[in-house]
Amino acid sequence: MILGLVLAGGLSSRMGEDKALLRIGGRTLLERTTEVLRDAGATRVAISGARDGGIPDRWPQTGPVGGIASAALVLPDGEWLVVPVDMPRLGSDVLLPLLAERSEAVTHWQDHPLPMRLRMDAVMREALADAMTRTGRACSVFGLQTRVGATTLPLDGLDTRGLLNCNTPDEWREANA
Numbered sequence: 001m002i003l004g005l006v007l008a009g010g011l012s013s014r015m016g017e018d019k020a021l022l023r024i025g026g027r028t029l030l031e032r033t034t035e036v037l038r039d040a041g042a043t044r045v046a047i048s049g050a051r052d053g054g055i056p057d058r059w060p061q062t063g064p065v066g067g068i069a070s071a072a073l074v075l076p077d078g079e080w081l082v083v084p085v086d087m088p089r090l091g092s093d094v095l096l097p098l099l100a101e102r103s104e105a106v107t108h109w110q111d112h113p114l115p116m117r118l119r120m121d122a123v124m125r126e127a128l129a130d131a132m133t134r135t136g137r138a139c140s141v142f143g144l145q146t147r148v149g150a151t152t153l154p155l156d157g158l159d160t161r162g163l164l165n166c167n168t169p170d171e172w173r174e175a176n177a
Contacts (some may be wrong), residue, residue: 001078004037008085009049009057009067014167019086029085037081040095046075059132064141069128083115086165088175094162097153106150112163113141124148
């Protein structure tokens with residue numbers, strides 16, 4: 001079983017409105033991201049963040065790692081695809097290679113900590129619990145990847161527009177141009 005986790009618990013302060021509810025192609029980013037995860041093989045999709053059906057952040061304002069750690073408290077072990085909600089061009093072409101490489105606890109693209117595939121197990125849960133006691137880089141996705149071991153996939157041949165994330169209105173306009 002592949003579990004998809006959509007990170008949608010941020011404040012969207014730079015965007016000025018909830019990024020998960022921005023519309024593209026007649027759907028919200030949250031709906032679109034959920035569909036992309038299912039297209040990539042996720043049999044279950046969970047949403048982090050305090051919203052209907054979401055998993056509230058136990059450690060508010062700790063970024064993506066806080067959302068992952070909160071989800072780890074209630075979701076099962078296994079292979080997870082973790083994606084931020086603010087990637088309007090994300091497709092299964094970006095996610096499938098992450099699922100194919102499982103030699104380390106985590107797989108991600110070069111220079112892009114997210115999206116990532118991770119193996120949720122006791123070791124990952126311990127690393128997440130430890131990260132929640134730390135600040136700065138030690139409580140970042142990069143810090144988690146360094147601690148548990150990660151495979152970095154080269155960007156060769158990948159259409160990197162699928163990795164574009166939008167944090168500001170200008171980035172959103174550019175992504176939809």
